[in-house]
Amino acid sequence: MSEEFLKVARAAREAAAELAPLPRAPKDRALRAVADALVARTAEIVEANAKDVEQAREQGTSEAMIDRLRLDAARVAAVADAVRQVADLPDPVGEVVRGGTLPNGLELRQLRVPLGVIGIIYEGRPNVTVDAAALCLKSGNAVLLRGSSSAYASNTALVRVMQEALEGTEVPAGAVQLVPGRSRDSVKELMRARGLVDVLIPRGGASLINSVVEESTVPVIETGVGNCHVYVDADADLGLAVEILLNAKTQRPSVCNAAETFLVHADVAAAFLPRALAALAEAGVTVHGDERVARHGDVVPATEDDFRAEYLSLDIAAAVVDSLEDAVAHIRRYGSAHTDAIVTRSQQAARRFVALVDSAAVAVNASTRFTDGGEFGFGAEIGISTQKLHARGPMGLPELTSTKWVYTGEGHLRTSEGSVLARPDQG
Incomplete structure (x- = not known):
């Protein structure tokens, strides 16, 4: 892997460890700071996007694809509103999925926890850059973003605005990273960053999704095309x-x-x-x-x-x-x-x-x-999963978490006969 890629991947890994234990309030403040910065710097974002749109037209891109690519003031405002909506949503981290007291007295809980570092590979739509970052931050995850080369200027501007907004908050700016490079090699680096990236989520057409599913050594949550x-x-x-x-x-x-x-x-x-x-x-x-x-x-x-x-x-x-x-x-x-x-x-x-x-x-x-995260009340979505493992349908905040088991005892020991207390006089 290139040093350039390793630098951002390691920064995301470190940021994920800092972000995971943060409670809701600092994450929400950070998201609102991001939303305010997007609105304040709309002109800068639209100017960068215009370069991508011009390049797309020169390359003969269809109007349908250009529509997916285009950002104007109204769309930037809508993206910022979606970030605020994510801030208003309940924080899934720490939620007790199930639990209770076992017959031996152990208290058992299954808790939602962040996935860690999430890689997003996506096409065309630069609003995904912000939607993905907002959902990952709220759910306690760092994110590595690899958009298409057609939106490179837009995505670079959006990530820069978000990182600079985060610098004044308790959320580490390294939690949002743009994968460097515009070539296919940078996509392959992300797909093979097992140990640095915990899960990949592809968003785009069938060829992109199939490529990620078939070539990645990092676990993939498969989103699907919409026929x-x-x-x-x-x-x-x-x-x-x-x-x-x-x-x-x-x-x-x-x-x-x-x-x-x-x-x-x-x-x-x-x-x-x-x-x-x-x-x-x-x-x-x-x-x-x-x-x-x-x-x-x-x-x-x-x-x-x-x-x-x-x-x-x-x-x-x-x-x-x-x-x-x-x-x-x-x-x-x-x-x-x-x-x-x-x-x-x-x-x-x-x-x-x-x-x-x-x-x-x-x-x-x-x-x-x-069929949309916003319409279902989830806020901005990370994608729509058509697989049957872990997440299916619009993927909101709970789908960006895993779980861990926590059990609490009073000196419980396991023996061949069952459970005993190390100090039975206590408890």
């Missing part, structure tokens, strides 16, 4: 279904909880599809439909790749299915286990869909866009 579905059931309110579909696809198409496929029960296809296709076309959405969808309007013929796509754009795949079970089978085959929704007036169908769809989040008569 989210909206299923319109035979007993759906069709007007409501159109509204939900439009919101799920068009409210912000460049994010992972936007809908990328919609499925329609054959019994309502003739009534629903003309309305839905017209509404989507008016919103500028290109529909990639199967043959049965194409009977009801102008669509682009769908391929297998379309049904697997995370478009992150004003495109959506569509298919007609013959039953709720066929809809579930389609989701299992093509989906990413992120968020899938059903629109129905049937409680039986809703319960069946919820039971059968094995995704991190399942929505009933609601847009997929609600």
Whole structure:
């Protein structure tokens, strides 16, 4: 590993040890200082971001990706507000997960503790730099940030502002570090920093996530791509279904909880599809439909790749299915286990869909866009996990902790016959 990387990794390790035992109050004061500094230095941040946006345009980056990259005064203010919201959230560190008194008299508790040093590898969106740092600090963790080279100027400015804000607080400034370098080598260094980094969290497209999962020697919490579905059931309110579909696809198409496929029960296809296709076309959405969808309007013929796509754009795949079970089978085959929704007036169908769809989040008569830490009341999220170990769904503060067991006795000793007190006259 390069000396440059080792320097920041060791600094984060030292900071993590200082940060872990801090109570809530100094962490909250530090977060509010960070939020104030972001607002005060908005012009500096926006100026740095403009360089990244200009470079992205010169490289022919799509407008959807540029939207994810862009920061303006309003977005910086929103990022600062998210930091304040994190400060207002309960501190998970020290929370008793479970415990009690054992038959032998030992008092046993399982407590939440910080993970230590968390590495975040992410693409595009510079707001992740601040969101990740805020959540890690609140949960008592140091963080090593490795954003994409496309946001290097923005991330450098944001980390500089945060570090300088922390210098006047009890939280060590070294708890927030930007991984040096813009090449692939710096990513590999982070992925192989076992012993310096406790866990990695990748945020981005499938290729990034797969690369981190397959190549890292550091444990990984896998976040997933968002191939989210909206299923319109035979007993759906069709007007409501159109509204939900439009919101799920068009409210912000460049994010992972936007809908990328919609499925329609054959019994309502003739009534629903003309309305839905017209509404989507008016919103500028290109529909990639199967043959049965194409009977009801102008669509682009769908391929297998379309049904697997995370478009992150004003495109959506569509298919007609013959039953709720066929809809579930389609989701299992093509989906990413992120968020899938059903629109129905049937409680039986809703319960069946919820039971059968094995995704991190399942929505009933609601847009997929609600799968979000902020919407769930967690504050800013570190990512949305689609794995099944440790954390699943939007990852807030509790998901950035581990646990340790603490047991307290009165001179308890273990023997072959059971437990005894070293000094039975005491206690």
